[in-house]
Amino acid sequence: EAGVTQSPTHLIKTRGQQATLRCSPISGHTSVYWYQQALGLGLQFLLWYDEGEERNRGNFPPRFSGRQFPNYSSELNVNALELEDSALYLCASSTHLASGQETQYFGPGTRLLVL
Amino acid sequence: AQSVTQPDIHITVSEGASLELRCNYSYGATPYLFWYVQSPGQGLQLLLKYFSGDTLVQGIKGFEAEFKRSQSSFNLRKPSVHWSDAAEYFCAVGKNAGNMLTFGGGTRLMVKP
Numbered sequence: 001e002a003g004v005t006q007s008p009t010h011l012i013k014t015r016g017q018q019a020t021l022r023c024s025p026i027s028g029h030t031s032v033y034w035y036q037q038a039l040g041l042g043l044q045f046l047l048w049y050d051e052g053e054e055r056n057r058g059n060f061p062p063r064f065s066g067r068q069f070p071n072y073s074s075e076l077n078v079n080a081l082e083l084e085d086s087a088l089y090l091c092a093s094s095t096h097l098a099s100g101q102e103t104q105y106f107g108p109g110t111r112l113l114v115l
Numbered sequence: 116a117q118s119v120t121q122p123d124i125h126i127t128v129s130e131g132a133s134l135e136l137r138c139n140y141s142y143g144a145t146p147y148l149f150w151y152v153q154s155p156g157q158g159l160q161l162l163l164k165y166f167s168g169d170t171l172v173q174g175i176k177g178f179e180a181e182f183k184r185s186q187s188s189f190n191l192r193k194p195s196v197h198w199s200d201a202a203e204y205f206c207a208v209g210k211n212a213g214n215m216l217t218f219g220g221g222t223r224l225m226v227k228p
Contacts, residue, residue, distance in 0.1 A: 004158075033215065043205065045215035056215060090158055094214075101147065101166045102209075104216060106159040 001026065004093050004107035012113045013081050021076040021110045025093030031055075032074040033094070033104055034066065038087035046089075049074055050096050081114045088112075117142045119208050121219035128196050129227045136191040136222050138180075138206030147209040148189040149216065150180055154202045162204075165189065176200070201226045 005024045013019050025032050034046040045058040049068035057064075063079040072093075078085055088111050092104035118141045128134055140146055147166050151159040163174025170182040180191045189206060203223045207216040 006158075031214070035216075042220050043207075043216075043218040045217070048214055058215065092159075100209075100214070102214065103149070103161060103164055104209075105161060106151070108158040111156075 004091055004105055006089075006091050006107040006110050008110060009108070010111045010113070012115065014115050015081055015083060017081050019078045019081060019085075019112055019114075021078075021089050021091075021112070022073065023076070023091030023093075023107060024073045025091075026105055029093035029095055029105075030072055031094045031096045031102070032068055032072065033092040034074070034076050035090045035092065036060075036087045037090060037109070038084070041087075043090070047076065078112070083114050086112060086114045117146065117208050117217050119206050119217055119219035121204075121206055121222050123222045124220070125223050125225065127225040127227060130198050131195050134191075134193045134196045134200070134224070136204050136206075136224070138189045138191065138219060139187050140189065140206075140208045141187065142208055145184070148180075148182060149207040149209065150174065150178070150189075150191050151205045151207060152202045153205065153221075159205065162191070196224075196226055198226045198228065200224060 007022045031050040037043045048056040052068050066076040068074045088109045090109045092106045094102040094104045120139045149164045150162040162178050165182045203221045205221045206219040209216050
């Protein structure tokens with residue numbers, strides 16, 4: 001069974017540009033999560049999508065946005081890039097259970113460097 | 116708000132020695148608890164998880180963890196460490212309204228030959 005895939009693996013942008021990161025979940029998973037792992041800041045929750053809707057977002061400005069497509073894949077868009085947006089962006093997927101006993105499985109990440 | 120603390124930023128053990136990585140959480144009810152491992156430049160791999168039931172859970176690669184409600188802890192253990200276990204280990208707590216995971220700061224494990 002294929003795991004969570006992310007593209008590109010690396011992305012280099014300049015300040016003020018826009019970045020688009022992509023994620024394909026494990027087959028059968030409807031939820032996609034995005035996390036930022038920045039140096040010195042640890043792993044921070046960004047966004048959660050389920051069934052095409054944004055369900056929750058972390059403490060990030062609106063220039064971090066995304067969407068989920070009908071096939072449950074997802075895009076993360078970061079507008080007006082700032083130097084501090086340089087980080088590893090991790091995507092995870094899970095099923096969405098009424099019990100809440102879901103396990104998030106992570107992809108390999110996209111490393112974004114803002115110059 | 117929920118939080119996770121991993122008190123040890125770095126740990127060095129000799130190959131073959133036992134290992135215990137500490138994790139303490141703050142949460143209003145019984146949380147869902149996870150341990151993930153991250154090799155350099157890689158994503159997170161799930162080692163084990165606790166939802167309910169038996170407080171001693173077994174994971175992959177010979178790891179186990181014990182949920183102790185009285186101590187708000189979920190420490191990760193391995194009886195004999197291999198050089199390939201060198202990586203960063205993250206404890207996480209889930210089960211809140213937003214389905215997000217809250218991670219500890221991580222413990223970097225180094226293994227001496």
